Amino acid sequence: MSIQIENITKHFGGFQALRDVSIDIAPGELVGLLGPSGSGKTTLLRIIAGLETPDRGTIVVDGEDTTGVSVRRRGVGFVFQHYALFRHMTVFENIAFGLRVKPRKDRPSGREIKAKVMKLLKLVQLEGVADRYPSQLSGGQRQRIALARALAVEPRVLLLDEPFGALDAKVRSELRQWLRQLHDELQITSVFVTHDQEEALEVADRIVVMNEGRVEQSGTPEEVYENPANPFILSFLGSVNLFHGRVHMGQARLGAIDIAVPEHAATDDIPAVGYVRSHDISVERQPTDGASIRAEVKNIHSIGPIVRVTFGVNGKDETVQAELTREAFRKLALKKGERVYVRPSNVRVFVEDYQI
Amino acid sequence: MTNSQYKRRENLTEPVPVQWILAILAILFLGLFLFLPLAAVFSQALAKGFGPYFEALGNPDALAAIRLTLITAAVSVPLNLVFGLAAAWAITKFDFRGKNLLVTMIDLPFSVSPVISGLIFVLIFGLQGWMGPWLNEHSFKIVFAVPGIILATIFVTFPFVARELIPLMEAQGREEEEAALVLGASGLQTFFRVTLPGIREGLVYGVILCNARAMGEFGAVSVVSGHIRGLTNTLPLHVEILYNEYDFTAAFAVASLLAMLALATLAVKSLTQWKRARRPSIEFEEALVR
Numbered sequence: 040m041s042i043q044i045e046n047i048t049k050h051f052g053g054f055q056a057l058r059d060v061s062i063d064i065a066p067g068e069l070v071g072l073l074g075p076s077g078s079g080k081t082t083l084l085r086i087i088a089g090l091e092t093p094d095r096g097t098i099v100v101d102g103e104d105t106t107g108v109s110v111r112r113r114g115v116g117f118v119f120q121h122y123a124l125f126r127h128m129t130v131f132e133n134i135a136f137g138l139r140v141k142p143r144k145d146r147p148s149g150r151e152i153k154a155k156v157m158k159l160l161k162l163v164q165l166e167g168v169a170d171r172y173p174s175q176l177s178g179g180q181r182q183r184i185a186l187a188r189a190l191a192v193e194p195r196v197l198l199l200d201e202p203f204g205a206l207d208a209k210v211r212s213e214l215r216q217w218l219r220q221l222h223d224e225l226q227i228t229s230v231f232v233t234h235d236q237e238e239a240l241e242v243a244d245r246i247v248v249m250n251e252g253r254v255e256q257s258g259t260p261e262e263v264y265e266n267p268a269n270p271f272i273l274s275f276l277g278s279v280n281l282f283h284g285r286v287h288m289g290q291a292r293l294g295a296i297d298i299a300v301p302e303h304a305a306t307d308d309i310p311a312v313g314y315v316r317s318h319d320i321s322v323e324r325q326p327t328d329g330a331s332i333r334a335e336v337k338n339i340h341s342i343g344p345i346v347r348v349t350f351g352v353n354g355k356d357e358t359v360q361a362e363l364t365r366e367a368f369r370k371l372a373l374k375k376g377e378r379v380y381v382r383p384s385n386v387r388v389f390v391e392d393y394q395i
Numbered sequence: 396m397t398n399s400q401y402k403r404r405e406n407l408t409e410p411v412p413v414q415w416i417l418a419i420l421a422i423l424f425l426g427l428f429l430f431l432p433l434a435a436v437f438s439q440a441l442a443k444g445f446g447p448y449f450e451a452l453g454n455p456d457a458l459a460a461i462r463l464t465l466i467t468a469a470v471s472v473p474l475n476l477v478f479g480l481a482a483a484w485a486i487t488k489f490d491f492r493g494k495n496l497l498v499t500m501i502d503l504p505f506s507v508s509p510v511i512s513g514l515i516f517v518l519i520f521g522l523q524g525w526m527g528p529w530l531n532e533h534s535f536k537i538v539f540a541v542p543g544i545i546l547a548t549i550f551v552t553f554p555f556v557a558r559e560l561i562p563l564m565e566a567q568g569r570e571e572e573e574a575a576l577v578l579g580a581s582g583l584q585t586f587f588r589v590t591l592p593g594i595r596e597g598l599v600y601g602v603i604l605c606n607a608r609a610m611g612e613f614g615a616v617s618v619v620s621g622h623i624r625g626l627t628n629t630l631p632l633h634v635e636i637l638y639n640e641y642d643f644t645a646a647f648a649v650a651s652l653l654a655m656l657a658l659a660t661l662a663v664k665s666l667t668q669w670k671r672a673r674r675p676s677i678e679f680e681e682a683l684v685r
Contacts, residue, residue: 088577089577090573090576090577110573110576110577111576111577111578111579111580111581112579113577115577116577117573117574117577119570119573119574121570123570123571123573123574124571124574125571125574125575125588125589125592126571126593127592127593128592136575136578136580136588137578137579137580140575140578140579140580140581140584140588141579188574188578189577189578191578192578192579
């Protein structure tokens with residue numbers, strides 16, 4: 040089922056949560072709504088579900104305008120961040136709930152309900168826990184039961200609010216891959232909300248980056264990561280370094296670095312900022328004219344597969360962070376206080392009024 | 396436990412003599428102000444044996460008082476149950492103007508002297524009150540009659556259920572109900588299948604406290620009752636009358652009924668708390684998972 044979100048606006052008192060948001064979601068797509076807290080992503084998800092009413096705009100599901108349809112008739116599955124399992128019911132009853140509350144004429148028989156619950160428990164790989172209470176399950180198990188409960192009513196769309204937010208890192212990455220596989224199996228149109236860029240990049244077919252109630256950019260994970268539309272997205276997706284300077288006639292001068300910026304050919308000496316991802320900084324012992332900066336090693340942190348090195352540049356006032364592979368770091372054999380040269384590549388230059 | 400752990404523990408708690416003194420103080424207080432009076436009630440009630448005890452309870456005026464007390468509780472407790480649920484629901488599930496005022500107002504009967512609570516109703520419905528003349532014309536009797544006693548009892552007991560439910564429902568939040576609605580449940584289904592089971596124990600506890608107070612209320616009821624024997628006397632008022640007439644055995648016999656009510660209330664309360672404690676709380680489990 041497709042979802043069209045058209046010109047949604049929502050206020051909470053004086054706070055504007057969503058400003059004229061429009062997104063088209065294709066049938067069977069898995070879309071990640073990504074943004075910092077307060078960006079409106081959860082509000083948008085709740086509006087799609089019918090748990091909030093928009094001030095303006097419409098939600099169209101499969102060609103049908105559902106904006107005024109009550110939440111219980113929308114046929115959506117919703118997975119809450121804190122699971123929201125019914126704590127006084129067993130796992131079996133939790134999953135069966137959506138079937139048991141159906142009007143009598145649509146309600147399946149006891150045997151059908153049992154068969155369906157067992158099938159769903161198998162799908163979420165938790166066949167042994169039907170008689171347990173939610174409090175007897177781990178966080179990851181609870182989240183899978185919440186998903187099974189949402190799927191029991193065969194929803195047209197599946198909505199997940201920070202589905203892995205409350206889980207520890209290892210369980211989270213396992214569940215991420217599992218959700219991706221499950222989606223490929225079921226092909227149900229799904230939208231999930233996350234503030235974790237890694238999660239969005241890994242799981243989603245398409246990412247919609249939101250900030251301050253607006254859609255900043257939408258595209259495949261590769262598109263958004265490789266061609267960020269603005270400095271906000273660039274700095275939200277991973278760590279970046281800022282180089283301040285000026286752009287004149289298609290040529291940027293950022294300190295000691297010169298870069299050609301054909302997209303700014305018509306500019307006349309205006310302030311600009313160059314953004315460079317930490318892993319696009321290389322470290323060299325010899326200077327390269329117009330492309331590298333003198334730097335002093337200030338700090339070395341080794342974080343799992345990468346080594347993060349902080350350099351002081353321009354008389355130590357400013358810092359540059361580089362993420363080196365272990366291999367590269369070993370070859371360089373950097374020491375604290377050593378003087379070297381850093382060379383940024385993949386510099387994205389944005390003129391000053393685009394500042395974050 | 397290793398030696399060093401034991402020492403650390405010792406450093407963190409009070410010296411043994413202090414522990415003993417505190418425990419003895421607490422027990423002395425309990426004995427003096429709780430067990431002694433309770434024992435006195437029963438020993439005085441049975442001072443002349445079981446014959447006079449049951450005779451005092453079988454007295455028509457005593458039976459009338461028991462009946463009135465039961466009627467009063469039977470009317471006011473369900474009404475307060477409905478009110479308490481509605482108030483707790485409104486306060487915890489919606490945001491509206493004047494919410495804080497409502498929360499404060501619910502506590503009002505606790506902060507007002509019961510005598511004043513009774514007097515309010517005399518001032519409104521009494522012959523010299525606002526509505527007295529009109530009520531008199533249409534021959535409605537409220538003050539010095541059963542309706543007045545029920546009104547005063549409702550006023551005095553209305554915080555109990557709401558106060559018990561508000562923190563409970565606040566802690567539970569709205570997520571489970573939202574989940575039920577998304578799954579297609581109607582409002583009523585959501586209430587009976589999700590909300591009510593979650594607050595059942597708190598509700599039971601609120602109701603028994605409310606009931607205990609409704610049956611035991613003296614001050615407010617005393618003002619509006621008029622103390623007409625066999626007609627407008629509740630159990631606590633009946634105890635007072637008997638005592639003032641130096642009929643100690645009968646007074647204490649009737650008082651022993653109220654004491655037993657208190658003990659029963661205590662038992663039900665402990666039972667619900669024990670049940671609640673037996674079920675591991677979600678928050679605790681979540682802390683373990685993290």
